[in-house]
Amino acid sequence: MGRTLVQKLWDAHTVADLGDNATLLYTDRVFLHERTGSVSLKGLEAAGRKVRNPEQVFCTMDHIVDTLPGRGDDTIMPSGKDFITTTRDAANEAGITLFDIGDDRQGIVHVVSAEQGITLPGLTQVCPDSHTCTLGALGALAWGIGSTEGEHALATKTLAVNKPKSMRVSFDGQLGYGVTAKDMILHLIGAYTAAGGAGHAIEFTGSAIRSLPQENRFTVCNMAVEFAAFTGLIPPDDTTIDYIHGRPYAPTGRNWDAAVDYWRTLQADGDAAYDRNISIDCADIVPTVTWGTSPGHTVQIDGVVPDPSDAPDANTQTSWARALEYMDLKPGTPLEGVPIDGAFIGSCTNSRISDLREVVKVVKGRRVAVGVKAIVVPGSSQVKLAAEAEGIDKALVEAGFEWRESGCSMCFYAGGESFGDQERVISSTNRNFENRQGPRTRTHLASPTSVAASALAGKISDVRKLRQGASYDT
Amino acid sequence: MTLRMQKFKTLSSVAAPIMRVNIDTDAIIPSREMKGVTKDGLSVGMFANLRYTDVDARVENPDFILNKIPFRDAEILLSGDNFGCGSSREHAVWALKEWGMRCVIAPSFGTIFYGNCVRNGILPVALQEAVVKAFAESAETGAETAVFVVDLPSQTVTGPDGDTHGFDIAPADKEMLVQGLDPIGLTLKRDDEIIAFREKDKAERPWVYL
Numbered sequence: 001m002g003r004t005l006v007q008k009l010w011d012a013h014t015v016a017d018l019g020d021n022a023t024l025l026y027t028d029r030v031f032l033h034e035r036t037g038s039v040s041l042k043g044l045e046a047a048g049r050k051v052r053n054p055e056q057v058f059c060t061m062d063h064i065v066d067t068l069p070g071r072g073d074d075t076i077m078p079s080g081k082d083f084i085t086t087t088r089d090a091a092n093e094a095g096i097t098l099f100d101i102g103d104d105r106q107g108i109v110h111v112v113s114a115e116q117g118i119t120l121p122g123l124t125q126v127c128p129d130s131h132t133c134t135l136g137a138l139g140a141l142a143w144g145i146g147s148t149e150g151e152h153a154l155a156t157k158t159l160a161v162n163k164p165k166s167m168r169v170s171f172d173g174q175l176g177y178g179v180t181a182k183d184m185i186l187h188l189i190g191a192y193t194a195a196g197g198a199g200h201a202i203e204f205t206g207s208a209i210r211s212l213p214q215e216n217r218f219t220v221c222n223m224a225v226e227f228a229a230f231t232g233l234i235p236p237d238d239t240t241i242d243y244i245h246g247r248p249y250a251p252t253g254r255n256w257d258a259a260v261d262y263w264r265t266l267q268a269d270g271d272a273a274y275d276r277n278i279s280i281d282c283a284d285i286v287p288t289v290t291w292g293t294s295p296g297h298t299v300q301i302d303g304v305v306p307d308p309s310d311a312p313d314a315n316t317q318t319s320w321a322r323a324l325e326y327m328d329l330k331p332g333t334p335l336e337g338v339p340i341d342g343a344f345i346g347s348c349t350n351s352r353i354s355d356l357r358e359v360v361k362v363v364k365g366r367r368v369a370v371g372v373k374a375i376v377v378p379g380s381s382q383v384k385l386a387a388e389a390e391g392i393d394k395a396l397v398e399a400g401f402e403w404r405e406s407g408c409s410m411c412f413y414a415g416g417e418s419f420g421d422q423e424r425v426i427s428s429t430n431r432n433f434e435n436r437q438g439p440r441t442r443t444h445l446a447s448p449t450s451v452a453a454s455a456l457a458g459k460i461s462d463v464r465k466l467r468q469g470a471s472y473d474t
Numbered sequence: 475m476t477l478r479m480q481k482f483k484t485l486s487s488v489a490a491p492i493m494r495v496n497i498d499t500d501a502i503i504p505s506r507e508m509k510g511v512t513k514d515g516l517s518v519g520m521f522a523n524l525r526y527t528d529v530d531a532r533v534e535n536p537d538f539i540l541n542k543i544p545f546r547d548a549e550i551l552l553s554g555d556n557f558g559c560g561s562s563r564e565h566a567v568w569a570l571k572e573w574g575m576r577c578v579i580a581p582s583f584g585t586i587f588y589g590n591c592v593r594n595g596i597l598p599v600a601l602q603e604a605v606v607k608a609f610a611e612s613a614e615t616g617a618e619t620a621v622f623v624v625d626l627p628s629q630t631v632t633g634p635d636g637d638t639h640g641f642d643i644a645p646a647d648k649e650m651l652v653q654g655l656d657p658i659g660l661t662l663k664r665d666d667e668i669i670a671f672r673e674k675d676k677a678e679r680p681w682v683y684l
Contacts, residue, residue, distance in 0.1 A: 015671045016664055020645045024664065026671055028682050036563060038511045049658065055684050079509045086511045123682060130562040130586055146564035146590035148657075156661045158668055162644050164585075194496055195556040198582055228556055230585055251681035259681040294496050315495050315554060315603075322494065412561075413505035431560060433500045435523045 002269025004166045005235050006201045009141040009266075013124045021163050027153045029056055029118060029125040032096070033109045034087040035063035036128035040150035041090035049155045050094070057096040057154065058118055059087060062108045064415045065101055067377050067404040072101065076416030094154075105248075107380020107406040110134035110348040114218065115382055117247025121236035121263040126153050131348045131430065132231075133224040137217035138244070139236030139266050141201075144225060164230035165199050165275040168268075170206035173282040178464035180358075181216035182350060182428070182447035184208070185223040186288040188280060190298030197229030200276060203268060204234050208282045214243035215354040222349045223430050226295035236263045287463055289335055290432045290445040292323030297432070299335055301450065301462045307331035326434055327442050328422070335460050338444075342425035343374040343455035344437070345448050346404075347411040350428035351379030353386045355448045360395045362452040362466060368400030369458025373419070375402045377409040401455070412436050426454045480595035481654035485576050485624040487549035488617070490539045491610035492524075497553055498560035499587060503569045516569035540573075544618040549576040552610045555603065556580075558587025567594045577624050579631065581606055592647045593657060597626060599641045609633055626652055 003011070016024040032040060037059055044051065051057055064083045066075050073084045084101070091098040099105040105116060110131055113119045121139035126132060128150040135142035145159065153159050171184055189196065202224055209217070217234050224232030234240075241260055244250050251259045287301040297320070299306065308324065308331065311317035324331065329338070345351070345359060356378065368374040376396050378384040384406050387393055393403045408414050411429040418438030419425050425443050428451045432443040444460060453463035507519025518532070527535045534541045540548070551570070557580035558566060567590040570578070576596060581603040583591075591598045601609075612634045613620050620634040626648065632638045650657060661668075676683055 016667050018646060022644060022646050024661065024667075026668070026675065035508070039513065039564070042511060043513075047658070077506070077509065083511055120682070122679075128562055128564070130560065144562045144586050146562055146567070146586055146593065148564060148593040149589060152658050152661065155658050156665075156668060157672070158661055160646060160657065160661065194559065195582060198556065199585070225560075228559060228584065249684060255681035258679075262679065262681075296496075319495050412500070416506070418506075431498070431500070433498045433560060435504055436500050439523075439529070 001273065002271040004272045004274060005139070005203050005233060005266060005268045006141065006166055007272070009122065009124065010163065012122070013141070015158055018160055022160055023163060024158050025124060025161050026158055027126050028123040029058070030150070030153050031109050031113050031118070031125065031127040032057070032059040032150065033063050033129060034061050034065065034083045036147045037150065038083050038087040038090060039147040040128055040154060041094060042086065043147065043151045044154055045090065045093070047151070051096060051154045052157045054095040057094070058099070058113070059091045059096055060099040060106055060109050060112055061087065061101050062407045065407050066415050066417070067407045067409040069405060071405055080415040104381045104385065107382065108348045108351065108408055110218070110222070111352060111379035111383065114138060115247065115380055117244055117250030120244060120250065120259065121240060122266055126150070126159060130225045131222055133229070134218050134222040134348055136224065136231050136233035137214070137221040138240055139233060139263065141231065141233065143231040164201040167197060167200035167202045167229070167276040167278065168274040169202055169204050169278045169280065171204065171208035171280050171282055172206040173208060175208060175282050176286065178287055178449065179282070179285050180447040180449060181212055181219040183285050183288045184282070185220050186290065186295070186298050186445065187285045188278070189223065189227050189295045190288065192227070192278065194226060194294045194296035195228045197224065197227035199230065201230045202227070202232040204232055209234055210237065213354060214239050215352040218352070219349055223295065226430055235267045287447060287450050289426070289450060289460060291327065291329060291335060292320065293326050293432055293434050294319065294323070295430065295432060295445060297323055301336055303335060305329045305331055305333045305335065336462055338460045339424065340372060340426050340454055340459060341423040342419050343368070343372055343451050344410050344425055344427040344429065345375070345451050346377030346379065346409050347429040348379065349430045350448045351377060351383065353383050355428070356383070356387050356392050359448050359452045360392050362449050362463060363399040363401070363456060364395050366399055366456050368455045372455055372458050374400060374455040375404060375410065377404040378406045380406045410437055413438070426451050426460060479654045479656065482576065482595055482597050482626050482651040484626065485549060486621055487576070488544050488547070488620055489550035489552050489579070489609060489613040489622045490545040490548035491552040491613050492539060493552065493554055493607070493610050495554035496556045496559055499558055499563050499566040499584070500560055502558065502566035503563060508563065508565050513568040514572065516565050517572035520569040520573050547574070549574055550622055550624065551575055551578045552606055552613060553578065553580040555582050557583050559584035562586040564590045567591055567596060571596055579606055579609065592650055595651065595654065597624065597651055599624065599631060601631065601639055601641055605639050
């Protein structure tokens with residue numbers, strides 16, 4: 001019987017079989033940020049323990065730090081500064097590499113870890129952050145943990161992990177015009193629910209995955225956790241290897257050659273069996289948007305808000321009814337045309353340079369609708385610099401968007417900034433939970449281009465329609 | 475050095491039902507309630523958006539189950555599928571723990587949340603949805619007389635009607651809860667194996683090591 005990719009990575013990192021499906025796994029990289037990493041470092045210190053191999057541990061400021069221009073250690077939330085200074089002091093004390101405010105390597109943890117070449121195919125990586133699965137797009141086994149597990153990984157270089165079941169999700173066929181990686185993953189979660197991947201490590205395969213540029217692959221794996229999966233991975237190929245080559249922490253010389261030889265073996269065997277298989281025809285995917293308060297509450301952009309009486313079971317019916325009330329929507333309402341107050345482009349899901357380039361194609365020469373608060377937050381300081389070198393910032397500002405410093409920002413409350421009470425926001429982020437982006441804020445998840453098109457129209461819009469007589473061309 | 479956490483053996487308590495699916499960790503502890511670099515002081519913000527009608531002024535919502543007697547003192551929480559999904563924030567578990575919650579019973583849990591519970595002395599119990607729903611009904615109708623008994627060594631939960639249901643838990647997780655063991659201390663007993671792995675791996679995959 002052949003092995004899945006996850007099984008190969010599992011075997012390569014097994015320090016000890018702990019019995020009963022549990023394994024002591026070696027963790028090649030640990031990444032921390034100021035919100036949860038600070039607690040891990042402090043906890044470790046309080047227990048009198050040290051960080052083992054600090055040269056393989058990294059930390060960034062992204063969750064609490066302001067994204068307003070001219071930022072420093074102060075945040076809107078008065079205690080935000082404590083997170084920042086505690087993290088800085090503890091990181092320095094532990095001798096780990098910190099991408100601090102003002103460092104041009106700073107940014108959202110899962111964006112910078114890839115960008116700096118810290119995550120590589122075949123590695124294990126953990127971070128006290130649920131979206132660590134993003135990095136599975138490089139063929140690494142990367143998963144989110146709690147702060148206490150973070151302490152464990154820091155102190156021992158290992159984690160005791162119960163082995164997840166295996167799942168293969170195959171996306172085949174061609175993506176239609178205006179359809180993005182974000183729509184692929186929203187489509188999957190919508191079709192199989194937000195608990196659909198529970199207990200599984202997912203390998204994303206198929207011709208459509210292989211055709212995706214590396215940056216878009218991060219978007220797919222990013223939301224594996226929204227599918228309740230342990231993590232999601234994409235087998236490394238030329239696209240992956242080209243992406244990594246020359247990055248600051250990537251191997252060089254003989255090490256590079258040895259690494260590439262190894263990475264070429266990181267494919268599931270042809271006869272590997274999975275506990276579960278899902279196949280999706282990309283011809284069925286159109287721009288997708290959420291209507292409710294779970295990432296599974298999706299609808300095609302040309303669809304309508306569902307009726308709880310059509311729900312497949314009683315739980316779903318209750319959940320839909322509650323979501324409709326929270327979102328202030330009525331069954332049967334077309335999503336297209338629902339007026340919005342805000343538009344947010346950013347987060348570890350969609351904030352990379354390629355996302356911003358696509359957004360600029362949509363907004364260039366156009367204006368954000370009056371009354372819409374439209375914000376773009378680059379995923380990293382590197383993304384910000386690259387965007388500014390290309391004039392992307394200028395085009396966005398001219399169109400009426402705010403252009404920010406990098407960080408997690410208004411994906412959630414972060415350092416104290418949020419959208420307003422009951423405001424309706426279309427967002428390129430990953431969670432439409434109640435109160436996530438602000439008190440009673442109503443979040444609709446969508447691709448960055450769908451967000452951009454909606455910002456221009458002042459209502460949820462089908463980006464494909466901008467094609468007619470417009471400057472939007474892919 | 476071996477740190478110990480609170481041991482979990484048996485528990486008798488009323489149970490508070492919050493029977494919604496997909497209760498995420500943002501709901502359990504909203505971002506704006508995570509004000510300090512600490513595991514303490516979080517319970518006041520627990521379920522803030524559900525528990526208070528005015529979050530800033532901390533005006534309690536009298537309809538929220540944990541604001542009602544006897545559920546206010548419940549050490550068992552009953553909920554729907556995928557409880558604790560979303561953000562990895564362990565603050566959700568620290569808030570529940572500080573509040574006095576010792577056990578959460580639901581059909582399924584967010585993976586990271588589940589692991590966080592076990593590491594903080596809270597027992598997550600996965601039971602079939604029909605059982606949890608029946609429990610929720612007895613909990614509400616029976617109020618202070620509806621006492622549930624959770625027995626971790628025997629891996630059972632007994633409802634107020636005397637019906638007993640077994641549950642699964644990974645042996646290592648059970649051990650950790652029953653003994654109140656410190657997982658770091660446990661792992662460090664295998665330090666020789668970790669060091670040996672590292673040396674062998676460094677020779678095989680030198681490109682991994684920075």
